[in-house]
Amino acid sequence: MASNLAVAVLNGIVWGLIMALIALGLNLIFGLLHIINMAHGALYMLGAVFSWYVIELTGNYWLALIVAPLGVGLVGLALERGLLRTIEDQPLVTIICTFGIMLVLQQLVLTYFGGTARRIALPIPGRFRLFDLQYPVMRIVIAAISAAVMGGLWIFLNRTRYGLWMRAVVQDREMAVALGIPVDQVYMWTFILGSVLAAFSGVLAAPIVSVDFMMGREILIMAFIIVIVGGMGNLWGSVVTAVMISLIHGVGSIFVVPSTATVFSLGFMILVLLVRPQGLFGE
Amino acid sequence: MKERNGKKSVHEAMGMEVSRRDFLRTTAVGAAGFAVGSLPFVPFTYGASTPIRIGMIQENTVGATAYGYWLTKVARASVAKLNAEGGISGRKVELVEYDTKVNPAWASSMFKKLILEDKVDFTMGSVHSGVQMAVFPLAEQYKMPYIGGGAMAAGLTGKDAIAYYSRIHTHARMQAAAGWKWGFDNLGKNWTFLVADYAWGHSLAEEFGSRIKAAGGKTQTILAPQNASDFVPFLQKVDPESKVLFTAFLGAPALGVMRQTVELGLHKRLQRYTVICCTDGVGQETVGKESAGAHYLSYYPRYSSQVPKELQAYDKAYRKAIGMTDDAKDASDPKNTATVSHMWTMWTTPYMIKLAVEKSGWKDSKKNADFMKAFNTLKVKAGPWAPQGDLVMRENDHQGFHDHYLEEVQPNLSLKVIARVPKEKLMYDAPVDLRAKL
Numbered sequence: 001m002a003s004n005l006a007v008a009v010l011n012g013i014v015w016g017l018i019m020a021l022i023a024l025g026l027n028l029i030f031g032l033l034h035i036i037n038m039a040h041g042a043l044y045m046l047g048a049v050f051s052w053y054v055i056e057l058t059g060n061y062w063l064a065l066i067v068a069p070l071g072v073g074l075v076g077l078a079l080e081r082g083l084l085r086t087i088e089d090q091p092l093v094t095i096i097c098t099f100g101i102m103l104v105l106q107q108l109v110l111t112y113f114g115g116t117a118r119r120i121a122l123p124i125p126g127r128f129r130l131f132d133l134q135y136p137v138m139r140i141v142i143a144a145i146s147a148a149v150m151g152g153l154w155i156f157l158n159r160t161r162y163g164l165w166m167r168a169v170v171q172d173r174e175m176a177v178a179l180g181i182p183v184d185q186v187y188m189w190t191f192i193l194g195s196v197l198a199a200f201s202g203v204l205a206a207p208i209v210s211v212d213f214m215m216g217r218e219i220l221i222m223a224f225i226i227v228i229v230g231g232m233g234n235l236w237g238s239v240v241t242a243v244m245i246s247l248i249h250g251v252g253s254i255f256v257v258p259s260t261a262t263v264f265s266l267g268f269m270i271l272v273l274l275v276r277p278q279g280l281f282g283e
Numbered sequence: 284m285k286e287r288n289g290k291k292s293v294h295e296a297m298g299m300e301v302s303r304r305d306f307l308r309t310t311a312v313g314a315a316g317f318a319v320g321s322l323p324f325v326p327f328t329y330g331a332s333t334p335i336r337i338g339m340i341q342e343n344t345v346g347a348t349a350y351g352y353w354l355t356k357v358a359r360a361s362v363a364k365l366n367a368e369g370g371i372s373g374r375k376v377e378l379v380e381y382d383t384k385v386n387p388a389w390a391s392s393m394f395k396k397l398i399l400e401d402k403v404d405f406t407m408g409s410v411h412s413g414v415q416m417a418v419f420p421l422a423e424q425y426k427m428p429y430i431g432g433g434a435m436a437a438g439l440t441g442k443d444a445i446a447y448y449s450r451i452h453t454h455a456r457m458q459a460a461a462g463w464k465w466g467f468d469n470l471g472k473n474w475t476f477l478v479a480d481y482a483w484g485h486s487l488a489e490e491f492g493s494r495i496k497a498a499g500g501k502t503q504t505i506l507a508p509q510n511a512s513d514f515v516p517f518l519q520k521v522d523p524e525s526k527v528l529f530t531a532f533l534g535a536p537a538l539g540v541m542r543q544t545v546e547l548g549l550h551k552r553l554q555r556y557t558v559i560c561c562t563d564g565v566g567q568e569t570v571g572k573e574s575a576g577a578h579y580l581s582y583y584p585r586y587s588s589q590v591p592k593e594l595q596a597y598d599k600a601y602r603k604a605i606g607m608t609d610d611a612k613d614a615s616d617p618k619n620t621a622t623v624s625h626m627w628t629m630w631t632t633p634y635m636i637k638l639a640v641e642k643s644g645w646k647d648s649k650k651n652a653d654f655m656k657a658f659n660t661l662k663v664k665a666g667p668w669a670p671q672g673d674l675v676m677r678e679n680d681h682q683g684f685h686d687h688y689l690e691e692v693q694p695n696l697s698l699k700v701i702a703r704v705p706k707e708k709l710m711y712d713a714p715v716d717l718r719a720k721l
Binding site for chain 2: 008
C-alpha cells in the first residue's frame with residue numbers, strides 16, 4: 001500500500017508537471033490573444049515528431065529537446081502571421097481556423113511520418129527502488145526539466161522587459177499601445193512562445209509515451225480541463241491545477257479501477273465550476 | 284497550293300498534293316488505328332457484361348492507418364491479379380473504396396453509399412469491430428454480402444452474427460483456443476490481463492481468462508482506456524503473485540505499455556504475452572529492446588524464413604505481388620512494416636468471392652443468399668491465393684479457420700516462430716447457427 005501510494009503521488013506530480021507545461025502554453029495564448037487554440041495538441045504532437053527526426057539524424061535526445069521546439073516555434077510564427085493575424089478578434093472564427101490547422105497538421109504528419117507509432121529510446125535508462133516497486137529515473141529528470149522551464153518562464157514574465165510588456169498587454173491593450181509597447185510584436189512572440197511550450201512538452205513526453213500523429217488529441221482535452229479549472233488566463237493556476245488533477249487521478253487509481261479514477265478528476269472539475277465558475281484561481 | 288510570298292509550301296517542295304478529303308480520311312484511319320493499338324490487352328469481351336464491383340471500407344485516416352494502408356494495398360493487388368487471370372466468371376472486377384475514419388456513423392454512411400450509389404455487388408473490409416457492427420444492419424437490410432477484414436471481436440460471428448456476414452480469419456475466441464494452453468504450460472498459471480477497455484480487449488481477457496481459470500489457474504483483469512498514454516497507474520495494480528502479463532492495446536498504447544512494463548522493472552518477474560494485433564505493422568526496431576523475451580500469438584509468420592517450408596513458394600509469390608520484402612517491409616519504403624498477420628485476408632477474400640460466385644452460379648443480387656451459402660462452405664487449399672495455408676469456412680457461424688503461430692522476440696529483436704497451432708486444434712463449438720437464416 002505504501003509503495004503504491006508513493007508511486008501514485010510521484011507519478012501524479014511528474015505527469016502534472018508535463019501537463020502544466022502544455023496548459024501554460026494554451027493559457028498564455030488565450031490570456032493574451034483570446035485565441036482558443038484547438039491546434040495546441042497538434043503542436044505538442046509536432047514537437048514529438050520533430051524530435052524523432054532529429055534523433056534519427058543525430059542520435060542526440062538533448063539536441064532534439066532544443067531543436068524540435070524551435071522548429072515548432074517557426075511553425076507557430078507562420079500560423080500567427082499567415083492565418084491568425086488575419087482573423088484577429090473573431091473568437092468563433094479562430095476556433096474553427098485552429099481546429100482546421102489541427103486537422104491539417106495531423107494529416108501532414110500522417111502522410112510524411114506515417115500512421116505507425118514510433119518510439120524514442122530513454123536517454124537516461126535505469127530505475128530506483130520505491131518501497132516494493134521501482135520507478136524510472138528519466139521521469140524524475142523530465143519533471144525536473146518541466147519545473148525548471150516553468151521557473152524560467154516565471155523569470156521571463158516577471159523580470160524581463162518583454163515579460164512586462166506581455167503582462168501590460170493582458171491588463172490593458174489600448175493603454176499598452178498608447179505607451180508605445182509594440183503590441184503586434186508581443187502577440188507574435190506570445191503565440192510562438194505558446195507553440196514552443198507545447199512542443200517542448202511533446203519532446204519531454206516522447207520517451208515515455210510513443211510518438212504518433214494522434215498523440216495530441218487526448219492531451220488537448222486534458223489541457224483544456226486544466227485551463228478551465230485553473231482559471232482561464234491565470235498561468236500559475238494552470239500549474240497548480242495540473243498537478244492537483246494528476247494527483248487526484250493517481251491516488252484515486254489505488255482505490256478504484258484507474259479508468260474510474262478519471263471520473264474523480266472530471267467530478268473535481270464539475271465541483272469547481274459549480275462553486276467557482278471562473279475557475280479555482282480565476283478572477 | 285498557292286505560293287506564299289514567293290516561297291513554296293512543304294508539299295509542293297516534296298512533290299505532294301493533299302486534298303482536304305485525303306487529309307480527313309488519313310487522319311481518321313490513323314486515329315482509329317492508334318486508338319485500337321493503344322488499348323491494353325484485357326481478357327474480357329467489350330460490352331458483353333458489366334463488371335463485378337466489390338466495395339471496400341478501410342481505416343485510412345484518423346486511426347489504425349497502418350492497417351488501412353496495407354489492407355488496401357493488398358486488396359488492390361489481389362483484384363489486379365484476379366483481372367489478369369480473367370476476372371470472375373469472365374467479368375472484370377472493380378474495387379470501390381471508402382475511408383471509415385474509424386467512425387461507425389461515418390462508415391455506415393459510406394457503406395450505404397456503396398450499396399445505393401455505387402451499386403456494388405459485394406462488400407469487404409475494416410479492422411475495427413465497432414465499424415463492422417455499425418454496418419451490420421445495412422448488410423442485413425439490403426442482403427449485401429459482407430466479408431470482414433481484420434476485426435477480432437468474438438461476437439461478430441457469435442452473439443452478434445448476421446446471415447450476410449462472414450469472417451475468414453481469426454478472432455479473440457480462436458486466439459484463446461490457439462494460445463492459452465501453450466501459455467499456461469510454458470509461461471505460468473497466474474495471469475494478469477491488462478487490456479483495452481472495449482469489446483476486443485474484453486473478449487481476449489474473457490476468452491483466455493475463462494480457460495485459465497477452468498484449468499485451475501488464477502486471473503486478474505485490469506481495464507485501461509484504449510488511448511491511455513501513462514500506464515503506471517495500471518501497472519502498479521498488477522498482482523505481485525502474477526507470473527504472466529497479457530496485454531492488448533492497439534497503436535501507440537501498445538508500444539507504451541510494453542516499454543513502461545520494462546521501465547518499472549516488471550519484465551523481470553513477469554512473462555509477457557500478447558496477440559500480434561498489438562504490434563502488427565510495427566517493426567521490432569520500433570518496439571525496441573523492451574520487447575525482447577515477449578511472446579506473440581500470430582496468424583502469419585512475419586519473415587519469409589519463418590514460413591513453413593510447404594508454403595514458402597506461395598509466400599514468395601504473394602510478397603512479390605503485393606510489394607513486401609522477405610523481412611516484411613514495404614518494397615518501396617524500408618521503414619514501413621507490413622501488417623503481415625492481418626492483410627492476407629484482403630488477398631484471399633476476392634478469390635473466395637470468385638469461388639463462391641462460380642460455385643453458386645451467382646449473376647446478380649437475386650442470388651446473394653446462394654452466394655453466402657456457397658462462400659460459407661468453401662475449403663480453400665494452400666496455394667497462390669492462400670499463402671497462409673489451408674482455410675476452412677464453417678457454415679453454422681460463417682467463420683473461417685486457419686493455422687496460428689507462436690512467436691518469441693529474440694535478443695536481436697527478430698521474431699522467431701516457436702510453435703505452429705493447426706486449425707483443427709482451435710475449432711470451438713459454433714455459438715450460433717445461421718443456416719436457416721439464408
